Amino acid sequence: MLIKKGAEASLYLEEWHNRRVILKKRHSKKYRVPELDREIQVQRTKHEPLVIQRAKEAGVPTPVIFMVDLAEATIIMEYVEGKQVKQVLNDLPQEERINLCHYIGRLIGKLHGNGIIHGDLTTSNMILTPQNRVVFLDFGLSEQTSELEARGVDLHLMKRALMSTHYRYADECFRAIIEGYEGVVGERATREVLSKIVEIEKRGRYVSER
Amino acid sequence: MSRGYCLGIESTTDDFGVGIVSFHGEVLANVVSTYVPEKGGIHPREAARHHAIVAAKVLTEALERAGIRHEELDVIAFSQGPGMGPCLRTGATAARALASYLNIPLVGVNHLVAHIEIGKLTTNARDPVTLFVSGGNTIVSAFEAGRYRIFGETLDIAVGNCIDVFGREAGLRSEEGFPVAAMVEKLANSGRVLVLLPYVVKGMDLSFSGLLTAATHLLRDEKHGLEDMCFSVLEYVFSMLTEVTERALAHTEKTEVLLTGGNAASKRLQAKLEIMAEEHGAKFCVVPKEYATDNGAMIAWTGVLGYRHKMFLPIDKSFVRLKWRLDEVEIPWVENRYAD
Numbered sequence: 334m335l336i337k338k339g340a341e342a343s344l345y346l347e348e349w350h351n352r353r354v355i356l357k358k359r360h361s362k363k364y365r366v367p368e369l370d371r372e373i374q375v376q377r378t379k380h381e382p383l384v385i386q387r388a389k390e391a392g393v394p395t396p397v398i399f400m401v402d403l404a405e406a407t408i409i410m411e412y413v414e415g416k417q418v419k420q421v422l423n424d425l426p427q428e429e430r431i432n433l434c435h436y437i438g439r440l441i442g443k444l445h446g447n448g449i450i451h452g453d454l455t456t457s458n459m460i461l462t463p464q465n466r467v468v469f470l471d472f473g474l475s476e477q478t479s480e481l482e483a484r485g486v487d488l489h490l491m492k493r494a495l496m497s498t499h500y501r502y503a504d505e506c507f508r509a510i511i512e513g514y515e516g517v518v519g520e521r522a523t524r525e526v527l528s529k530i531v532e533i534e535k536r537g538r539y540v541s542e543r
Numbered sequence: 544m545s546r547g548y549c550l551g552i553e554s555t556t557d558d559f560g561v562g563i564v565s566f567h568g569e570v571l572a573n574v575v576s577t578y579v580p581e582k583g584g585i586h587p588r589e590a591a592r593h594h595a596i597v598a599a600k601v602l603t604e605a606l607e608r609a610g611i612r613h614e615e616l617d618v619i620a621f622s623q624g625p626g627m628g629p630c631l632r633t634g635a636t637a638a639r640a641l642a643s644y645l646n647i648p649l650v651g652v653n654h655l656v657a658h659i660e661i662g663k664l665t666t667n668a669r670d671p672v673t674l675f676v677s678g679g680n681t682i683v684s685a686f687e688a689g690r691y692r693i694f695g696e697t698l699d700i701a702v703g704n705c706i707d708v709f710g711r712e713a714g715l716r717s718e719e720g721f722p723v724a725a726m727v728e729k730l731a732n733s734g735r736v737l738v739l740l741p742y743v744v745k746g747m748d749l750s751f752s753g754l755l756t757a758a759t760h761l762l763r764d765e766k767h768g769l770e771d772m773c774f775s776v777l778e779y780v781f782s783m784l785t786e787v788t789e790r791a792l793a794h795t796e797k798t799e800v801l802l803t804g805g806n807a808a809s810k811r812l813q814a815k816l817e818i819m820a821e822e823h824g825a826k827f828c829v830v831p832k833e834y835a836t837d838n839g840a841m842i843a844w845t846g847v848l849g850y851r852h853k854m855f856l857p858i859d860k861s862f863v864r865l866k867w868r869l870d871e872v873e874i875p876w877v878e879n880r881y882a883d
């Protein structure tokens with residue numbers, strides 16, 4: 334059963350060896366020439382389960398991977414019960430919203446501390462489970478690097494996602510994320526990444542100096 | 544609303560344009576004079592000098608084409624930013640002089656907003672995800688809560704800049720009416736073999752500088768034909784643009800895709816976006832060429848929208864804003880459009 338048709342892939346809820354699983358199938362894009370399309374599909378299908386496993390080792394909840402099929406560009410993984418953070422964040426009472434963001438910040442800190450860059454940090458890629466865990470999804474654009482630049486871009490994307498989708502609370506949410514992040518990676522690394530974010534934002538074509 | 548006219552002046556970078564638009568959105572004149580550098584990119588001071596020389600002629604021609612006298616104008620709009628300082632100041636000076644001489648209000652227009660508004664006016668798009676591509680900008684935006692929010696943009700150079708620099712490195716020269724990007728595209732049409740380059744999409748943001756460096760190195764190696772190199776560069780950058788636009792479309796769940804800006808003329812980019820939009824059941828709109836590149840009509844039309852909301856700019860506060868971001872501008876007219 335198709336449960337989500339995303340831009341990059343479709344997610345199907347399936348029964349697989351008596352388990353509820355998610356089958357993630359990457360779309361072939363007709364707008365790309367076949368050679369480029371195939372290259373991108375294989376690369377992302379191969380890469381995603383690897384990083385999902387690394388994230389787990391770093392202590393960040395991610396779905397369990399059951400099977401990978403490169404020819405079909407599909408991944409079969411655990412179905413995670415819960416709601417997208419995107420759906421719940423705006424409606425939470427302020428304190429819970431801050432706590433949730435703080436927790437998300439800690440998880441991002443664990444990823445970055447272990448050289449994992451998510452690459453698409455948005456509130457749609459995080460599931461809040463009934464047990465109040467946050468599970469990170471969609472590592473299709475992730476990278477393994479400990480470069481400051483990459484960490485800066487990753488957090489900059491998180492900030493941008495908050496500003497476009499949760500603009501009313503973007504500032505307080507991002508502040509809480511950074512506090513949580515700092516608790517994991519420490520003050521110095523946080524200060525470095527924050528000044529990197531400022532630099533990245535200034536690099537953007539048109540930014541008023543504040 | 545009474546019959547009225549707005550005159551808009553555009554002078555952000557290499558184009559000096561004057562447009563005259565009625566309050567009903569009818570474009571009566573749209574005259575542009577483009578500064579063409581002898582070699583290399585645009586030198587801001589040289590471009591500004593060009594604008595100062597042609598200003599009077601372009602203004603007169605626009606009024607003649609519109610068939611109205613300057614006393615009939617109700618408002619003057621100008622491109623207040625973002626852009627190159629000397630160029631913006633030349634247009635701003637002309638706009639201030641006209642507004643104070645005619646004693647009519649002055650409206651400062653954000654150049655990026657103007658590109659979106661003229662796109663909506665000329666294609667009848669109502670609430671699109673807009674991909675704005677030019678030599679200076681690469682932005683994916685959509686309207687949310689009072690502003691055009693930026694969903695994705697380049698983290699370094701603009702896509703038009705990437706193509707232009709690559710083209711110049713390959714020895715191509717722009718000519719009047721035939722820019723380097725068009726030459727790259729013409730060569731790409733005879734390219735067949737895809738050369739591997741870095742494909743850099745980060746969330747909904749893009750990066751072109753690594754791709755440009757890789758492509759220029761490959762040019763120097765001379766292992767691949769120029770046609771194949773042009774083909775590959777365009778396949779990569781346009782696929783990247785289409786992917787982020789698709790992400791924004793899926794994320795916002797809007798039903799229209801609007802392509803605008805100087806690089807909107809690319810048939811290869813249009814084709815990719817059209818395929819993508821169709822897959823999502825969205826309508827694909829592309830701005831007509833004369834309104835895709837920088838022009839005065841888009842400034843005049845956005846001036847009309849600003850005038851309706853009394854967004855007048857006192858002359859002593861009409862300084863130019865070189866780095867004015869799209870998402871800093873309040874857009875009060877969008878919701879009102881649905882109300883009427």
